[in-house]
Amino acid sequence: MSVQPVESRVALPFSSTVAGAAPLTWGQKAVLQDIRETGFSLNASGAQAVAEGATVESLAARLNSLVSRHPALRVRLDTDAQGKDSQVVVGSGEIAVEVMDFGADDDPDEVGKYIDQLWLDWLMTPFDHYRDLPIRFGVVRYDGEAIYQVPCYNHLVIDGTAITLLMSEFTTGELVGGGMHLLDLVERERTPQALKANDRSLHYWESNLRDIPPRTFGETIHVDGRQGKRFWHSRFSSPAAHLAVLSIARRTGMDTSRVLFAIMATALGRAVGHSTLTAKVISSNRFRPGLAEVIAPIAQNSLVTVDLAGATVDEVVARGRRALLAGGMHAYYDPERLTELMARLDAERGYQAQVSCRINDRRMTTRRMVDEQARTAEVTMDQIIQKLPETWFSWDGTLDHLHEQAFITVEDHGDTVHLQLIFDMGCFTEEQIENFAHGVEQVAIEAAFDPDAPAGCG
Missing domain, CATH: 3.30.559.30 (Nonribosomal peptide synthetase, condensation domain)
Structure with missing residues (x-):
């Protein structure tokens, strides 16, 4: 790339009363099996233009709210006493926004190419299921103004419909998924x-x-x-x-x-x-x-x-x-x-x-x-x-x-x-x-x- 951004991170604490260890859901087992059999990351990533007037701070606040509300976005894998895959929904921690700043002198076409390459790179980069939270989020600024957001989700906690629901909530602020959550689903699958x-x-x-x-x-x-x-x-x-x-x-x-x-x-x-x-x-x-x-x-x-x-x-x-x-x-x-x-x-x-x-x-x-x-x-x-x-x-x-x-x-x-x-x-x-x-x-x-x-x- 002929242009490279100045990179920084904004970390925000999150907290929730919903937390705990649990077995994997059937869908999670299926995704993990696919990841291991294919060797592919199976991430979901993309780049979306942000609304005029959006800032790193406002986008970070919405991300923080999303992670605090949805247990699936606070999951890390673990191993239970029998050596089987399990998961832990953490109740608190930090979520980071990765910020990429371009200057007014940077060629807009080259910035666009960088953004396209960024989400593709994130798409192919595996999450560490045992250490990373299952969401990565970037904001691209041009001459000080936020122009694009780049979310990337670990497929272990979402499918296509879940992504659509999350992005709708992120964009509009209207809450979705207010009924059953991930830990509820674990219990349901035992009934x-x-x-x-x-x-x-x-x-x-x-x-x-x-x-x-x-x-x-x-x-x-x-x-x-x-x-x-x-x-x-x-x-x-x-x-x-x-x-x-x-x-x-x-x-x-x-x-x-x-x-x-x-x-x-x-x-x-x-x-x-x-x-x-x-x-x-x-x-x-x-x-x-x-x-x-x-x-x-x-x-x-x-x-x-x-x-x-x-x-x-x-x-x-x-x-x-x-x-x-x-x-x-x-x-x-x-x-x-x-x-x-x-x-x-x-x-x-x-x-x-x-x-x-x-x-x-x-x-x-x-x-x-x-x-x-x-x-x-x-x-x-x-x-x-x-x-x-x-x-x-x-x-x-x-x-x-x-x-x-x-x-x-x-x-x-x-x-x-x-x-x-x-x-x-x-x-x-x-x-x-x-x-x-x-x-x-x-x-x-x-x-x-x-x-x-x-x-x-x-």
Whole structure:
């Protein structure tokens, strides 16, 4: 960077009457398991312009209030007497605001680049779960005026909905999450009602896991991967597919998330020659009583199996809806119990098996807007065709490790289908991945105005 700020810290004491040691919640166990398996930080970070007149002091005061009010923001990990992961919600301490000052002579464009790099760096920098509080907060000043805030949250204490709730409270000052808090949730998950729900979820998982193959997409056959590297990430963007999805969603009466799942399942089936897809899909669990506004990670993996054989795309949308609904109804469970179940099934089968495909619709800010567009938009094929030149695909780089064979994420863009793709190229060819990505667009366009368009999988 050609510009560097003068850095300082403002530390404020916080206190609360809510404190104590407790086991991890089911959602926390799931996040910690993901962090350890993937090696990724899984932080949530970003940069937002601050309101005119905001100061470091006013932002620090709001942060202090947020941390004092929400036990999840005062968590550190610990180990209990049996050596298992646990947590401590501290009742008092200090929270720091990291201040970065730029002078009037610094190039505003370079300052903007610094801010973009800062939140990306924080996104990738792991928290020390045992020493750090689970929130990091920065303020960027330009010529003495606060211009941006940069929050970063440890995924161990939040999910997408929790972030939205916290940022709403931070911005407006209106209190959220006034009912159940993190320590209440720990107690709730010990109740007979919760344990029965856990048992029902595990029964569902057992029925779907019993006959799965060792890995979703077979064993490693390309030992050198792509260009000598096994694990690659890439991106795909298609405004044309976005318009086609709007059309399908309007015709079928489905939300865009379900339509996108069906289209991706169909495109993947075509690319790899599979007629059935079993995948892990993130489910929010916020529909459950009392969980709508709790500040905690509530989202967990659901298990979804959809049959693609002999179906039209519209039928895959309907089948996918039923599968997603069933999976979502059984996505609230104790991950430790699920691990025990999987080990038992491995022993009974005589081989180890895992579902190694994960699909995640990560849209937080644009999903509702896009669903509203689907209810009202009058899309034409000419509009779709005009957008085709804007489609692009890129191979972006490699990773050292990937727990899944395929990790497909729908990113938060309101005017395009934007996918983040991570694949184990020991199991796929470059052609298959690019065929899948462009197949998402192809499937969507084929079915945009044709309810009888065949899925053509298997």
